[in-house]
Amino acid sequence: MSLVLYTYWRSSAVYRVRIALNLKGLEYEVRPVHLVNDGGEHLKPAYRALSPQAQLPTLLDGDRVIRQSMAIMEYLDETRPTPPLMPAYAAGRARVRELMQAVAADIHPLGNLRVLKTIESEFGADAAAKEAWSRRWIARGFDGLEVLLAQGPAGRYSHGDTPTLADACLVPQFYNAVRWGVDLTPYPTIRRVAEACQALEAFQRAAPEAQPDAPR
Amino acid sequence: MSLVLYTYWRSSAVYRVRIALNLKGLEYEVRPVHLVNDGGEHLKPAYRALSPQAQLPTLLDGDRVIRQSMAIMEYLDETRPTPPLMPAYAAGRARVRELMQAVAADIHPLGNLRVLKTIESEFGADAAAKEAWSRRWIARGFDGLEVLLAQGPAGRYSHGDTPTLADACLVPQFYNAVRWGVDLTPYPTIRRVAEACQALEAFQRAAPEAQPDAPR
Incomplete structure (x- = not known):
């Protein structure tokens, strides 16, 4: 299909x-x-x-x-x-879904374009205020995510030694963190995992700059 | 256990x-x-x-x-x-998860207490501005959710004639919409489904006011 x-x-x-x-x-x-x-x-x-x-x-x-x-x-x-991109056991899937939601529900929605437009139109946020807003929520989210990742089963990726859907959520958020200039010093585990992922071709080919519709 | x-x-x-x-x-x-x-x-x-x-x-x-x-x-x-609270087939589970995320990622994070506190501290939003902010994102989210629900398989609940996890996400968001005074006229399907759910004892016993830590 x-x-x-x-x-x-x-x-x-x-x-x-x-x-x-x-x-x-x-x-x-x-x-x-x-x-x-x-x-x-x-x-x-x-x-x-x-x-x-x-x-x-x-x-x-x-x-x-x-x-x-x-x-x-x-x-x-x-x-x-x-x-498989999810663990074979229920508790493992719960952990991977927790890591996914920690990005998809707790960080990403707050930095969305429509939200940035709204804090501009409603509250007069300028470019600097919008960047600070984006950085704030990424840092707040990474504070918790760093601990979750560090506590989890040791491994090269977010959950063990093969990539999971948790990594598919982490890496795009990490990309945004770099883009907005978030200080990544406090997040050694996030950095280590994101860098391990970014060494894989599957992640490289998915990167924004590698897309056919990216500006030249 | x-x-x-x-x-x-x-x-x-x-x-x-x-x-x-x-x-x-x-x-x-x-x-x-x-x-x-x-x-x-x-x-x-x-x-x-x-x-x-x-x-x-x-x-x-x-x-x-x-x-x-x-x-x-x-x-x-x-x-x-x-x-079961999820359909038995992959396309059905995808639809239920879509409905879940339409609430959990696209509406709820924007009305969270920490976000309301931040628009107050950063932009001086007063009580009226915070209420308008909450109403805005619920209405924006319900605009899409109404169409998704109306398009789906006909049934008493969000996905068919038995409750699913989509209903477990919809009803708390509906409760918040009522709390913030969102105009629910444009959302007949959301209202119909939420009211069908709220007629069930499982939903009634889960309601905020029925909890032991609710103020008397």
């Missing part, structure tokens, strides 16, 4: 799914949706017909439409089980 | 887990953690030793510590499979 991914090069949520697809060795067709040009292509009726939330990513698996990065990644792991 | 839930009566994330526990018919011990009194009991070392993110809920299952509401609910469904 053919896979199609609606994508934007710098979207953190799409970046996660690209990592999962690459780790699985799956080919997919790329359909770029520009989040800024033309008032935001994701807001147009053509894309909203696929995504009522007007959000990326959307995955087509044949005629199935799957949205929300967390749902897409679990779906891929259930329908293409090799290599 | 005995279950212990660290809880606060009005926390939306804990409310979700209470619903899931009740739908499963599971008994659990309640350990209240007050989010406001004494500067926030969740921020004290005793609770942080359990939850490095200093967030609710935390579930103890014997000596296992499970955090993050989404991870806890999936863990309960995997370890106590009857009655």
Whole structure:
């Protein structure tokens, strides 16, 4: 069954799914949706017909439409089980999902473009205030995530010695942390894991700058 | 194995887990953690030793510590499979997870207490501005969620005729929408589903006002 991914090069949520697809060795067709040009292509009726939330990513698996990065990644792991990106036991899956949510629910939503636009329009936040806002929530989130990662089963990646969906969430957030200039000194475990991931081709090919719709 | 839930009566994330526990018919011990009194009991070392993110809920299952509401609910469904709270097929699970994330990642994080405190401290938002902020993100999120629910398989609840984890996420967010005075006229499907859920004893017993730590 053919896979199609609606994508934007710098979207953190799409970046996660690209990592999962690459780790699985799956080919997919790329359909770029520009989040800024033309008032935001994701807001147009053509894309909203696929995504009522007007959000990326959307995955087509044949005629199935799957949205929300967390749902897409679990779906891929259930329908293409090799290599597995989730542990084989319930407590391990709970830990991986905890690490995923610590990024996807506790950090990423607060730095979203729509939130930055709103603190500008409602509170007059300028560029510096928006950057400080982004840094604040990443640092606050990394404070907890660093401890969670350091406490967990020792291993090269977030959960053991093979990559999991936790790594697919961590690396895009780490990329954003670097982009916004977050001081990463207090997060040695996050740095170690992110760097181990970024040495893998699956992560490199998923990076924003490697995408066909990235600016040259 | 005995279950212990660290809880606060009005926390939306804990409310979700209470619903899931009740739908499963599971008994659990309640350990209240007050989010406001004494500067926030969740921020004290005793609770942080359990939850490095200093967030609710935390579930103890014997000596296992499970955090993050989404991870806890999936863990309960995997370890106590009857009655199931997730569909038996991958595409159905993807849809339920999409509905869960549409609340847990796209609405709830923006109305969190720590975010409201920050728009006050950083931008001088007063009580009215904080309420408008909360209403804005709930309405923005419900705009998409209404379409997702209306498009889905017809049924009494979010996904079919038995409650799922999607309902456990929807109802606490609906409760917050009512609390903040969001105009619910544009969301007939959300209202219909939330009201069907609230007619069930499992949801009623999970409601904030029914908790032992709720103010009298």
